[in-house]
Amino acid sequence: xxxxxxxxxxxxxxxxxxxxxxxxxxxxxxxxxxxxxxxxxxxxxxxxxxxxxxxxxxxxxxxxxxxxxxxxxxxxxxxxxxxxxxxxxxxxxxxxxxxxxxxxxxxxxxxxxxxxxxxxxxxxxxxxxxxxxxxxxxxxxxxxxxxxxxxxxxxxxxxxxxxxxxxxxxxxxxxxxxxxxxxxxxxxxxxxxxxxxxxxxxxxxxxxxxxxxxxxxxxxxxxxxxxxxxxxxxxxxxxxxxxxxxxxxxxxxxxxxxxxxxxxxxxxxxxxxxxxxxxxxxxxxxxxxxxxxxxxxxx
Amino acid sequence: xxxxxxxxxxxxxxxxxxxxxxxxxxxxxxxxxxxxxxxxxxxxxxxxxxxxxxxxxxxxxxxxxxxxxxxxxxxxxxxxxxxxxxxxxxxxxxxxxxxxxxxxxxxxxxxxxxxxxxxxxxxxxxxxxxxxxxxxxxxxxxxxxxxxxxxxxxxxxxxxxxxxxxxxxxxxxxxxxxxxxxxxxxxxxxxxxxxxxxxxxxxxxxxxxxxxxxxxxxxxxxxxxxxxxxxxxxxxxxxxxxxxxxxxxxxxxxxxxxxxxxxxxxxxxxxxxxxxxxxxxxxxxxxxxxxxxxxxxxxxxxxxxxxxxxxxxxxxxxxxxxxxxxxxxxxxxxxxxxxxxxxxxxxxxxxxxxxxxxxxxxxxxxxxxxxxxxxxxxxxxxxxxxxxxxxxxxxxx
Numbered sequence: 001x002x003x004x005x006x007x008x009x010x011x012x013x014x015x016x017x018x019x020x021x022x023x024x025x026x027x028x029x030x031x032x033x034x035x036x037x038x039x040x041x042x043x044x045x046x047x048x049x050x051x052x053x054x055x056x057x058x059x060x061x062x063x064x065x066x067x068x069x070x071x072x073x074x075x076x077x078x079x080x081x082x083x084x085x086x087x088x089x090x091x092x093x094x095x096x097x098x099x100x101x102x103x104x105x106x107x108x109x110x111x112x113x114x115x116x117x118x119x120x121x122x123x124x125x126x127x128x129x130x131x132x133x134x135x136x137x138x139x140x141x142x143x144x145x146x147x148x149x150x151x152x153x154x155x156x157x158x159x160x161x162x163x164x165x166x167x168x169x170x171x172x173x174x175x176x177x178x179x180x181x182x183x184x185x186x187x188x189x190x191x192x193x194x195x196x197x198x199x200x201x202x203x204x205x206x207x208x209x210x211x212x213x214x215x216x217x218x219x220x221x222x223x224x225x226x227x228x229x230x231x232x233x234x235x236x237x238x239x240x241x242x243x244x245x246x247x248x249x250x251x252x253x254x255x256x257x258x259x260x261x262x263x264x265x266x267x268x269x270x271x272x273x274x275x276x277x278x279x280x281x282x283x284x285x286x287x288x289x290x291x292x293x294x295x296x297x298x299x
Numbered sequence: 300x301x302x303x304x305x306x307x308x309x310x311x312x313x314x315x316x317x318x319x320x321x322x323x324x325x326x327x328x329x330x331x332x333x334x335x336x337x338x339x340x341x342x343x344x345x346x347x348x349x350x351x352x353x354x355x356x357x358x359x360x361x362x363x364x365x366x367x368x369x370x371x372x373x374x375x376x377x378x379x380x381x382x383x384x385x386x387x388x389x390x391x392x393x394x395x396x397x398x399x400x401x402x403x404x405x406x407x408x409x410x411x412x413x414x415x416x417x418x419x420x421x422x423x424x425x426x427x428x429x430x431x432x433x434x435x436x437x438x439x440x441x442x443x444x445x446x447x448x449x450x451x452x453x454x455x456x457x458x459x460x461x462x463x464x465x466x467x468x469x470x471x472x473x474x475x476x477x478x479x480x481x482x483x484x485x486x487x488x489x490x491x492x493x494x495x496x497x498x499x500x501x502x503x504x505x506x507x508x509x510x511x512x513x514x515x516x517x518x519x520x521x522x523x524x525x526x527x528x529x530x531x532x533x534x535x536x537x538x539x540x541x542x543x544x545x546x547x548x549x550x551x552x553x554x555x556x557x558x559x560x561x562x563x564x565x566x567x568x569x570x571x572x573x574x575x576x577x578x579x580x581x582x583x584x585x586x587x588x589x590x591x592x593x594x595x596x597x598x599x600x601x602x603x604x605x606x607x608x609x610x611x612x613x614x615x616x617x618x619x620x621x622x623x624x625x626x627x628x629x630x631x632x633x634x635x636x637x638x639x640x641x642x643x644x645x646x647x648x649x650x651x652x653x654x655x656x657x658x659x660x661x662x663x664x665x666x667x668x669x670x671x672x673x674x675x676x677x678x679x680x681x682x683x684x685x686x687x688x689x690x691x692x693x694x695x696x
Contacts, residue, residue, distance in 0.1 A: 003528035006553070010520040123348035123388060125541050127572050134552065143554040218517045220545050220573055222350070225517070263521035268511050269483050271521075 002141040007264045008257070013148050013217070015256020016155035020210035021233035022240070022248035023162065024203030030179040030243040031199045033099060037106040038086060039207055040230015041113035042079050046208025047128065047221045048121055049075035054129040068131040068150075072212050076205040083204025084197050092193070110230075117223030125222040128215035151213045158209055159249055162202070166245065175199060179243070228272070232259075235279045241292020250290060254278075338381045339374075339639050341629065342401030343622075344412040344422060349389030350515065350541045353567040354414035354618050358436050359384055360607060361615065361622030362411060364599075369626070375633045382626075383407060391421035398422040402429045408639045409433070411625050414618050415539070415564075416440035416487035423450045432645045434629055436621035437586070439563065440490045444667040449641075451648050451667040453625045453658070454586055455696070457487070460562050461494025463584045463673045463694045468533060468560060469502040471675075471692065472582075476507045477560075478531040480522060480546070482538040483511040491537040491562050499535075507531045512542065519546045523553050533557050539564040544573025551577040558582065566617045571678065571686025578678045578686070586617040587658045588674045588690040599623065599657040617658070624656035670696050 021043050028036045053071045061067050090109050094101055135146045166172035177185040178195045186192050214229075215221055236255045240247025255275055263271045282289060343362055345355030366380045374380060383405050385397035394413055401407045402425065409432045413419045419438035426433035427447035435443055435452040439460055444450045468474040479496060482488035496506050507529040510522050523546070526534060534550070536543055536559050543565055550559070561583040571578055589600050603615040615623075628651055633639055636647035654661040661669045672695040676688040 003524055006524045006527075007521060010518075010524060014518055014520075118348070124352035125350055125569075125573070127569075136552070136554065138554075143552065145552050148552075214517075218545060218549070220517060220541060228515075260521040264525045268522055269513070271516075272513070 003264075006142055007260050009142065009144060009148070010264075011257035011260035012253060013152055013256075014260060015253035016152055017210050017214050017252075018229070018233050018236045018255050019249045019252025020155055020158065020206050020213070021229060022236040022252045023159070023245060024207045025234055025237040026240070026242055026245055026248040027199050027203045029237070030245075031175065031182075031196055032091070032095070032102075034091065034102045035106065035234065035242075036091075036200075036203075037103070037230070037234075038109040038113055039203065040226035040228075040233065041110050041117070042082060042086075042204045042226070043207040043211045043229060043233075044117060044221075044223060044226035045082055045113065046075050046079045046204075046211030047215045047225065048117070048126075048211075048223075049078045049208065050212040050215060051126055051128055051221060054131055058129055058131065064132045068212075068216065071131060072154075072209060075212055076208045079208035079211075080201035080205040083200035086204075087197055087200040092196075114224060114227065121223050123223060125220045128219035128221050130219065131216055147217050151217050154209070154213060158206060162206070163245065165202075171195070171198065232275045235275045238289055239278055239282050241289025244289070244291045247289055247291035337378050339376075339378045339633070340381050340383060340405060340407045341626075342383050342385065342398070342405060342407035342410040342412075344385045344387050344394055344397035344401060344410065345414065346389035346418070347384070347386040351389040351415050351539050353540070353569050353612065353616070354437070355386070355389070355412075357567075357612060357616050357618035358412070358414055358622035358625075360603070360612075361436070361619035361624075362626045364603060364606060364619075365623045365626035365630070369630045375630050376637065376639065378639075380626075380630060382411075387413065387418060387422075389415060389418065391417050394418035394422040395425055398425045398433075402426065402431050407431070408641055409629055409644060411436065411622070411629065413438060414621075415485065416443055416490070417485055419443045420446070420486055423447070426450065430645075431641050432629075432632075432648055434625045434648070436625040437563065437618050438487070440486045441668075442486065442490070448649075448667070449645055451663060453628055453656070453661055453663075453669050454563075454621055455671045455673055456668050457491045457562075458494045459696055460584050460673060461491055461496075462498045463675065464535065464560055464562065464582075465495050465498035465502055465504070466694060467582065467584070467675050467692070468499060468535070469504055472533065472558065474504065474533040474558075476505050476529075476531045477533045477535055478507050478526045478529060479509040479535045480519075480526065480538075481509070481511045481536075482514050482542060484514040485539065485564075487562075487564060488537045488539075491564075492535065495535055495537065512538075512546075514539065514542065516542065517545060519549050520553065523550050523555060527553055527555050531557060533560055535560045537562045537564065540567040540570040541573060544570050544575075544578070547574040547577040547581065563617060565678075566688075568612050568614070568616065568686070571680045571684065574680075575684050576680045576682065579680050581678045582675055582691065583678070584673045584694075585676050585688070586671070586673065587620050588676060588688065589614060590690040591674075595655060596620075596657045620657045624654075624658050624661065627656055628654055628661060672696065 024039045137144045174190045236251035237248050240251030262274045345358050347355045370379045387394040387397045414437040416438040419435045423446035427449050432449050437454050439457045441456045481492035559581040563585050565583040604613050607613045632647035636643040651663045659671050674693050675691040680686040
């Protein structure tokens with residue numbers, strides 16, 4: 001029982017990262033019907049920005065938490081810019097082209113970032129600095145570290161903030177309008193180019209947060225770290241219903257739990273397989289995903 | 300009509316002839332560069348980048364040092380040795396490509412590499428088919444040299460390494476219940492885990508659980524939680540340093556305090572950079588220890604430190620020492636064969652007996668493997684994250 005609860009915690013902390021990355025996939029899909037395959041690589045860039053920023057910032061602010069907050073904020077801004085540049089240079093010029101063209105361009109952008117990353121950052125794994133010294137929190141027989149808790153609560157807080165932004169703000173409303181019908185939104189006087197750029201910026205910032213939160217917990221980063229995480233987050237988004245933000249969170253958590261349970265109780269050889277098995281099953285039986293109904297509001 | 304045809308024929312034929320001539324000339328040139336020059340070309344393929352980057356980098360440093368020393372003392376058969384390096388990124392497919400290029404394009408007479416067994420296993424068939432001798436400095440999986448009679452290694456093999464750690468766990472650490480966590484993607488890890496399990500159970504120990512991860516994994520909490528529930532008094536993790544470092548950290552986070560044990564795949568200065576003080580009091584088997592007082596070894600360590608002062612790894616790890624020995628043994632075989640013909644070099648290599656290198660006395664057996672003692676090292680990391688290996692014991696075959 002104790003071990004099961006521990007696995008539950010492991011699964012939720014893994015799943016919350018998938019959820020953060022899946023949100024970016026789902027938001028971009030919501031407004032453009034584009035699966036941005038370079039999204040996993042933005043997650044990697046976030047971790048690397050964090051790596052270089054940490055070395056500059058660490059110890060210069062009064063507390064460790066502040067260190068981490070500054071690093072995370074700057075890195076999120078950095079990735080938001082990357083997201084906007086990516087949209088402006090790679091996707092906007094071909095927005096009217098077929099969806100297949102966009103998809104192929106997305107794969108190209110992804111390969112470009114991965115290989116440029118290996119060139120600039122080096123292909124060997126780097127050790128992410130310990131921003132927050134680790135302390136153990138014992139809860140009964142369960143072992144949780146302060147880092148795990150910070151990761152979990154930050155992820156949760158970001159998801160709540162995103163939700164408030166999308167459903168309570170004017171810009172969020174505009175974003176929802178664009179996701180319903182781009183042309184109609186344009187006729188209503190919404191600057192759709194700006195909204196789309198903003199969507200990319202937000203999604204990328206969340207991916208950056210995911211990258212840093214993972215690195216706080218698991219301090220090894222490399223230029224290809226976004227490949228598998230990106231794919232799994234994509235599965236999570238499809239599982240929850242792509243285009244639906246609650247779906248992305250739900251899909252991320254389910255996937256994280258499924259993976260940990262398979263590795264913990266079954267055979268860890270099938271750990272990666274389970275994600276793709278889920279993808280196949282969901283595409284066969286409910287292609288729109290768990291929450292992906294026609295009526296649900298898309299972002 | 301006829302004239303114009305002739306003309307077009309001539310204009311057509313002359314460039315073609317010129318091209319054929321040029322191609323022929325350049326082919327001749329290339330051949331000359333490979334053989335008649337004052338150089339003997341040997342190849343080294345290794346992981347200069349990627350998750351096992353320090354293996355290839357260290358081996359390359361060792362090989363470089365050996366080649367410099369050989370050339371400084373007159374070279375081999377009156378010629379200088381020249382090493383061409385190819386990076387395989389620690390990837391078996393790239394390793395195969397690298398060796399194909401070294402043999403077919405660069406026309407090397409012998410290849411050195413790899414450390415990771417999966418990469419050696421992927422590349423060895425290429426060397427074997429082309430009948431070019433290959434010496435692996437540090438691949439310990441028995442299958443590597445079984446590929447064919449052109450494949451050699453200068454280190455011990457995993458059946459022995461598994462025995463060493465099983466003995467150490469049983470006799471020195473008095474462990475009874477051990478969990479095994481192997482890297483399912485690595486031939487080295489799977490092989491070594493099997494040999495450890497076999498020997499440890501034979502000595503009366505119990506394997507409480509035997510589970511796996513995949514190279515490249517970052518999150519090991521699920522496996523570690525499952526291991527924790529079995530309450531072992533030690534965990535055998537025969538993986539490579541990047542995963543072992545991350546895994547050690549996560550084990551301590553989950554409150555697992557028992558000793559971790561491993562093999563020579565741990566040997567890298569990156570191990571403690573990644574794992575930090577989570578690795579304190581953990582042990583692994585290795586090919587040599589820098590603390591060994593033997594004069595030949597201490598001279599090597601001093602020379603290495605002087606040559607690579609200021610680089611990130613100025614203390615030679617086992618891969619550097621094995622790379623050094625592999626290059627020296629190859630040069631020695633060429634001298635004994637009095638030729639650089641691959642088949643003569645192969646025959647001379649197979650006769651290697653009692654070669655005194657920095658990793659000890661190397662004699663190649665009928666399976667082209669070296670029979671050598673192993674050492675057990677303890678990892679000690681201070682509060683600042685500076686680590687070192689402390690010599691515990693030597694086990695002879």
